[in-house]
Amino acid sequence: MTVMPTTEPSTPRRSAVRRHYLMCRPEHFAVTYAINPWMDPAAGADAGRAVAQWEALLAAYRALGHEVSLIDPIEGLPDMVFAANGALVVGGRAYGAKFTFPERAAEGPAYADWLRKNGFPDVLLPEHTNEGEGDFLTLDHVILAGTGFRTDIAAHQEAQEFLGRPVVTLRLIDPRFYHLDTALFPLGGSNVAYFPGAFSPGSRAVLERLFPEAVIADEADAAVLGLNAVCDGRNVVINAEATGLIGTLRDHGYEPVPVDLSELRKAGGGPKCCTLELRP
Ligand code: ARG
Numbered sequence: 306m307t308v309m310p311t312t313e314p315s316t317p318r319r320s321a322v323r324r325h326y327l328m329c330r331p332e333h334f335a336v337t338y339a340i341n342p343w344m345d346p347a348a349g350a351d352a353g354r355a356v357a358q359w360e361a362l363l364a365a366y367r368a369l370g371h372e373v374s375l376i377d378p379i380e381g382l383p384d385m386v387f388a389a390n391g392a393l394v395v396g397g398r399a400y401g402a403k404f405t406f407p408e409r410a411a412e413g414p415a416y417a418d419w420l421r422k423n424g425f426p427d428v429l430l431p432e433h434t435n436e437g438e439g440d441f442l443t444l445d446h447v448i449l450a451g452t453g454f455r456t457d458i459a460a461h462q463e464a465q466e467f468l469g470r471p472v473v474t475l476r477l478i479d480p481r482f483y484h485l486d487t488a489l490f491p492l493g494g495s496n497v498a499y500f501p502g503a504f505s506p507g508s509r510a511v512l513e514r515l516f517p518e519a520v521i522a523d524e525a526d527a528a529v530l531g532l533n534a535v536c537d538g539r540n541v542v543i544n545a546e547a548t549g550l551i552g553t554l555r556d557h558g559y560e561p562v563p564v565d566l567s568e569l570r571k572a573g574g575g576p577k578c579c580t581l582e583l584r585p
Contacts, residue, residue: 316558319493321539325372327419327581328363331355331386332378336572340406341454341483343573355568359386362542362564362576369540369562374583376419384409387574388581389438389486391416392428395448395468395584399428402437405455416581425583429467435460438581439484445494446471447515451485453477453505475512476505486533486577492520492559493538498550500527520557526550530566533575542576 334355336344366373378385391412393400399420402413416437417428435441440456441464442449450461450472458474465472475485479502482488488503489512498520501509512519522532531547541554545563554561566575 316556319539319558319560321369321537322493323370323372324366324537325374325583325585326366327374327376327388327391327583328359328366328579329376329378329386329388331359331569333380333383334386334569334572335383337383338406338408340408341573342480343570345571348571350568350571355386358564358566358568359579362566362579365542365562365564366580369537369542371537374423376416379411379415382409382412382415384572384574385412385415386569387439387572387578388416389578390436390484391581392420392437393435393441393443393448393464393468394420394425394582395443395470397425397427397585398468399425400435400437400441400464400467401428401430403431403434403460404436405434429463431460431463433457433460433463435464436484439486439578441472442485442489442491442497443470443582443584444491444497448472449485449489449491449497450474451477451488454480454483456485473511473515475508477503477508478505479503482527482532483573484578487530487573487575488527488532490532490534490536490577492536492541492557496520498522498532498534498554500524500532503527520550520553522547522550522553530570530573530575533577535577535580544570544575
């Protein structure tokens with residue numbers, strides 16, 4: 306009788322890099338307006354439950370050894386918990402946000418102000434509409450930038466000029482995946498995971514060319530905001546409902562860290578949305 310090996314073919318050893326994140330406790334969280342298809346003001350949301358889930362996300366980051374700073378929430382800005390939208394911070398420089406909808410407009414200056422006072426004096430107040438890391442995802446050699454629903458292509462050029470990093474435009478076509486970070490996340494500095502159905506044919510071809518080794522997610526994982534995940538090179542903090550993608554990531558040598566952010570998903574957000582990375 307032949308004994309079959311029980312171990313998988315060897316996967317590369319992944320290593321984590323310590324990160325610095327900025328988060329905002331969802332004390333004033335609510336769904337009072339609808340600016341994406343996930344939001345239903347009639348159904349509302351429970352701020353207490355949102356805070357409890359968010360506390361667990363914060364604890365997960367700290368348990369992984371990451372540094373987390375906090376910005377004070379502001380009453381009347383129910384989406385301010387989604388810190389990723391507040392700016393794009395690369396190489397110690399901060400490209401500020403300019404929100405698409407008036408409901409969130411005041412968040413841009415609030416995040417810019419915090420950054421200026423907390424070690425990032427070099428903040429550019431943008432001329433063009435952009436929602437920070439919601440639509441800008443930073444890898445080692447390139448910044449991927451979404452457009453189609455929120456961030457203007459002119460902001461991609463503005464960010465490239467300010468940060469001195471090549472910015473590659475990707476077009477989003479499905480309103481459920483209105484920010485790039487709902488459809489794609491970096492797996493460390495040189496690879497990504499994404500849901501192809503969220504992108505235009507041309508952008509899909511760009512992604513295939515840039516990332517032939519990408520982890521491909523399916524619609525079921527995308528539909529629970531499984532792509533709104535945060536990877537430190539090894540650990541992937543990800544919505545627990547994204548069971549298929551969690552298995553695939555494990556097969557690729559990553560360590561999934563499942564979290565429950567179901568209350569925040571009622572506003573269209575997940576782990577990444579709650580997390581702005583501060584890159585020195
Ligand atoms: N309700 C917020 C909006 O529609 C959710 C933002 C989620 N943030 C993100 N980075 N995808 O603007």
